[in-house]
Amino acid sequence: MARDYYDALGVSRTVGSVELQQAYRKLARQYHPDVNRDPGAEERFKEISEAYSVLSDPDTRRRYDRFGPDFRQIPEGYEANVDAAGGGGRSSRGGSPFGGGRVWVDSDSGQGPGPGGIDFDDLFSGLFGSRGAGGPIPGADQEAELELSVEEAYRGGSRRITLSGAGEPASFEVTIPPGVTDGQRIRLAGRGGQGSGDAAAGDLYLVVRLAPHPRYRVNGRDISVDLPLAPWEAALGASVPVITPGGEAKVRVPAGSSTGRRLRLRGEGLPNPRGTPGDLYAELKIMVPRELTPRQRELFEELGRDSTFDPRRGR
Amino acid sequence: MTSYSLMRVSRLSLDSFAQRAGIHPELVRRLVALGLLEPTRDGSGRLWFAAPQLQVVARIQRLRAGLSVNYAALGLVMDLLDRVEALEAALRATGNRLPSNTVRSPSSMARCEE
Numbered sequence: 356m357a358r359d360y361y362d363a364l365g366v367s368r369t370v371g372s373v374e375l376q377q378a379y380r381k382l383a384r385q386y387h388p389d390v391n392r393d394p395g396a397e398e399r400f401k402e403i404s405e406a407y408s409v410l411s412d413p414d415t416r417r418r419y420d421r422f423g424p425d426f427r428q429i430p431e432g433y434e435a436n437v438d439a440a441g442g443g444g445r446s447s448r449g450g451s452p453f454g455g456g457r458v459w460v461d462s463d464s465g466q467g468p469g470p471g472g473i474d475f476d477d478l479f480s481g482l483f484g485s486r487g488a489g490g491p492i493p494g495a496d497q498e499a500e501l502e503l504s505v506e507e508a509y510r511g512g513s514r515r516i517t518l519s520g521a522g523e524p525a526s527f528e529v530t531i532p533p534g535v536t537d538g539q540r541i542r543l544a545g546r547g548g549q550g551s552g553d554a555a556a557g558d559l560y561l562v563v564r565l566a567p568h569p570r571y572r573v574n575g576r577d578i579s580v581d582l583p584l585a586p587w588e589a590a591l592g593a594s595v596p597v598i599t600p601g602g603e604a605k606v607r608v609p610a611g612s613s614t615g616r617r618l619r620l621r622g623e624g625l626p627n628p629r630g631t632p633g634d635l636y637a638e639l640k641i642m643v644p645r646e647l648t649p650r651q652r653e654l655f656e657e658l659g660r661d662s663t664f665d666p667r668r669g670r
Numbered sequence: 671m672t673s674y675s676l677m678r679v680s681r682l683s684l685d686s687f688a689q690r691a692g693i694h695p696e697l698v699r700r701l702v703a704l705g706l707l708e709p710t711r712d713g714s715g716r717l718w719f720a721a722p723q724l725q726v727v728a729r730i731q732r733l734r735a736g737l738s739v740n741y742a743a744l745g746l747v748m749d750l751l752d753r754v755e756a757l758e759a760a761l762r763a764t765g766n767r768l769p770s771n772t773v774r775s776p777s778s779m780a781r782c783e784e
Contacts, residue, residue, distance in 0.1 A: 387736045389729055389751065400736065491692055492735060493728035538762035554692070554728070562762065 360406035360419060368420070372411070379407040388495035388548045394518060394525075394559065397495070397548045491552030501529075501541065501561040505571045505578070508535050508563070509600035509625055516561070529561065534626035534633075536576060537565045571600065576625040576633025582618070583642045584608060597637050599623050606637050613666075614641045680721065681710070687719040691727040698727075706730060706745055 361368050364378045385391060386400040410416045418426040499518055507514075511533030518525045529541060540560040547557030565573055572579040582597055592610030596603050599620070606618055616639045624633025647655065687709075688695040701707045702717065707726060709717040729748065733739045739747050 383737055387733070389732050389736075404736070490731075492731040493725070495729070495732060550728075 358402060358406075359424075360410050363402050363406040364410070375407070375410055379403060379411070383407075388497070388557075392496065392498035392560075394497045394499055394547075397497070491554035492550060493554040494548030494550040494557040496557040496560060497547040498540075498560045498562055500564050502564045502566050503531070503535065504566050505568045505573060505625075506600050507531065508565055508573075509533065511535065511626075518559075532628050534576065534628060535563045536625060537563060537573065539563045570598070573625070576627055577636065578624045578633060579617070579636045579638055581640050582606065582608075582637035583640050584612070586641055586643060589613065589639065589641045597635075599635050600625075604635075608639065612639050614639055681718040682721065684709075684717045684719070687723070691724055693727065693731075700741075701727070701730065704741055704745060706741075706748070 361370070364370075364375065364382065366375055366378045370378070382403045383400065386396045386403065388397045388400060391400075408415075409419050415426070418429065422429045501516065508531075511531045513528060513530050516527055516529045518527075525546075527543070527546065529543065531541065535541070540562050543559040543561065545556045546559035549556050570580050578600065580597060580599070582595065584593070584595065588595065588608060589612050590610065592608055592612075594605050594607050597606050597620075601623060604620055604623060606620065608618065612618075618637045618639065620635040620637065622632045623635035626632045644651070682690065684695055684698055688698045691698070698707065698719075699717075702709060707719065707723055709719045709723070711717060726748075730744055733744060733747060
């Protein structure tokens with residue numbers, strides 16, 4: 356689980372302190388849970404913060420280089436003895452065995468008071484208590500995509516959802532409201548970023564993404580579907596079945612309908628928990644048989660001779 | 671005999687707000703002075719905070735702790751994050767996908783199990 360600290364920051368083991376800080380700052384901006392809503396970002400942010408807190412302190416970095424991830428278990432004195440035995444005149448600094456230096460406590464010192472003459476950060480230092488060192492801070496909200504088929508969005512209902520990407524895959528029960536639309540967000544209270552200490556967790560929002568469907572084209576709550584027709588059905592009118600997400604429906608095709616005509620089935624689109632449901636549009640598409648029997652060819656030829664209809668002129 | 675009100679608290683006094691947020695009341699005042707919190711003032715000048723303002727404090731704390739954003743810059747950072755969020759929501763509403771390099775575009779996927 357614990358990645359190598361250098362790998363976590365994407366730097367080489369010989370990295371200098373400037374380059375190290377640069378790598379850390381860049382990643383911290385990218386993965387801060389208030390900037391990046393991805394559920395995996397929080398874990399990643401903790402990882403790079405931890406890595407930087409160890410590597411930015413020359414003392415802990417040296418210990419990490421020497422003893423690896425278990426360096427905290429090695430007593431300080433052990434290193435001093437090894438150093439002494441090795442005759443390399445380095446002395447291990449006294450002070451905290453864990454290197455103290457928390458990266459996130461960096462104050463904005465060095466900038467001095469702003470033009471207004473008041474340095475707010477000076478004024479405030481201490482008011483947050485031991486900032487960073489564990490004062491409870493509620494967690495941030497997170498977002499993840501939830502891909503649903505048109506049928507799933509139509510039906511809604513209770514589903515088991517697995518969320519990958521945030522370290523351990525999390526699994527939970529989600530109630531999908533019937534008729535969720537593309538881009539709609541489903542809120543899971545308290546499933547977002549963890550708070551520090553006993554502070555509350557943030558919320559997790561599932562952003563619904565409707566998967567492309569082989570037959571249905573969804574626009575908001577309206578659904579369009581192709582309705583193939585034989586030439587004689589289109590010319591004479593017919594009552595034909597059309598498959599909708601809610602099941603099979605009958606469409607009455609008026610006589611004299613051409614390709615492209617849209618027949619509306621009111622309320623047969625995605626349901627709307629808070630209002631009128633969407634409509635379903637059957638878009639007529641006239642198909643002809645690929646091959647004709649001699650008899651059929653004869654009939655079409657006769658029709659052609661008899662008709663004065665020219666689809667390319669006027670309308 | 672004590673009676674308890676069942677009414678939900680919709681606004682918080684300065685002190686109870688500071689307590690709920692886990693910060694010093696003086697810091698709350700400073701955040702108000704910086705325009706980072708937006709309380710209402712009653713006739714006697716007392717500050718009242720809506721409960722969702724607690725989330726603003728949490729966000730301020732996270733940005734402070736995680737990125738060392740200073741107080742002067744916090745307002746700008748939060749305004750910009752809010753604008754990004756509003757733009758992304760508008761983009762979503764039109765059914766467009768966000769460019770894949772958008773920092774806040776959710777890349778984690780939740781999946782339905784059969």
